[in-house]
Amino acid sequence: MDDQQLTRRARGLAAAIEPVAGQVYFSPECHANYEALGFGPSPGDFNGVAGPEMESYFCSRGSVMGQVPGSVIAAAFGVFNHTMVERIVERGWRKTDAPTICRARDDGAIAQLRRVLGDRPEGVDEARTLLDRADADLEPYGKPLYAGLAALERFDDPLADAWRLADRLREYRGDAHTAAWTSAGLDACQIGVMSELYWGLPARSYSRTRMWSDEQYDAAEAPLDARRLLADRQLTDEGRAFREEIEVVTDRGCRPIVEALGDDIDPLIATLGRWGAAVRGARGYPASGPHDLADAAT
Numbered sequence: 001m002d003d004q005q006l007t008r009r010a011r012g013l014a015a016a017i018e019p020v021a022g023q024v025y026f027s028p029e030c031h032a033n034y035e036a037l038g039f040g041p042s043p044g045d046f047n048g049v050a051g052p053e054m055e056s057y058f059c060s061r062g063s064v065m066g067q068v069p070g071s072v073i074a075a076a077f078g079v080f081n082h083t084m085v086e087r088i089v090e091r092g093w094r095k096t097d098a099p100t101i102c103r104a105r106d107d108g109a110i111a112q113l114r115r116v117l118g119d120r121p122e123g124v125d126e127a128r129t130l131l132d133r134a135d136a137d138l139e140p141y142g143k144p145l146y147a148g149l150a151a152l153e154r155f156d157d158p159l160a161d162a163w164r165l166a167d168r169l170r171e172y173r174g175d176a177h178t179a180a181w182t183s184a185g186l187d188a189c190q191i192g193v194m195s196e197l198y199w200g201l202p203a204r205s206y207s208r209t210r211m212w213s214d215e216q217y218d219a220a221e222a223p224l225d226a227r228r229l230l231a232d233r234q235l236t237d238e239g240r241a242f243r244e245e246i247e248v249v250t251d252r253g254c255r256p257i258v259e260a261l262g263d264d265i266d267p268l269i270a271t272l273g274r275w276g277a278a279v280r281g282a283r284g285y286p287a288s289g290p291h292d293l294a295d296a297a298t
Contacts, residue, residue, distance in 0.1 A: 001259070003248060009258045009265050010251040014173050016269045019276035019285035021166040023112055025052045025061075026285055030108030034060065037104060038095040047286035056101070058085055059092035063102040064148035064171075067093070076144040078178040079188050081211040102152070109167075110160045113275075116282045117159070123271035124158045130268040131165035134257045138168075143175035166272070169257060176253030180246045189220035191246075194235065198243045203233040 026049040034056035042050040062073035070089030074082035140147035155161040181191040192207030224230040229239035
């Protein structure tokens with residue numbers, strides 16, 4: 001399989017998985033579960049959906065790795081201001097523990113999928129089988145969020161188990177992406193700056209959700225200007241090629257998933273695509289996410 005075919009399949013699968021797995025961060029059921037644990041409510045509309053509350057976001061997503069400090073969560077997530085993450089997680093762990101919020105996370109995500117798709121959506125058994133095949137032989141080394149999810153229990157219920165497996169594959173790609181941009185010599189703020197421009201967004205817009213200050217942006221952009229990757233807060237041709245190569249390296253990191261699925265990847269993408277469209281239609285995931293913007297950019 002050449003790089004072009006690998007990229008098409010890896011990105012197609014990632015885009016199909018995203019709203020099915022990523023809906024956990026916008027699920028009203030999750031927000032309600034977290035509020036019951038003492039966290040604040042969703043802060044309100046975020047691109048047409050109920051946005052995540054930061055303490056519960058970091059603690060719930062990080063909980064798959066166990067009761068770890070904020071520094072570990074910041075390192076695993078990669079793209080956030082680590083000082084801010086450490087403070088937020090410290091506050092969050094005063095409210096609950098990792099196993100409790102991890103159950104709340106699972107329960108809320110699965111509940112939203114049931115509400116939108118029903119208990120046994122069309123194709124659920126086949127999708128579960130294919131997701132299981134994609135996950136079966138993956139190695140966890142260098143992939144902290146994937147490793148944490150891989151250690152959690154599976155579910156007997158097909159839809160719940162499909163959710164678990166989709167979440168694993170989503171974080172596997174995310175971990176591979178972090179390895180790609182760090183090995184390319186970027187820091188956390190720099191990859192945020194380059195990604196939003198690569199997606200066609202204004203400078204210092206989407207990456208603001210990662211809690212960077214203007215001073216930190218200035219410090220991050222100066223070396224990118226010096227490397228001729230940026231000019232006037234826009235990607236140069238060299239910068240766009242550089243950022244695309246990071247995505248290609250990420251695709252290569254997902255080769256085991258793509259090869260395990262073979263030609264069955266297209267039916268899986270089709271099924272997940274239908275589910276994702278339904279989730280978006282129910283305002284369970286933003287109408288346009290990073291994978292959509294990346295596809296448009298390329």
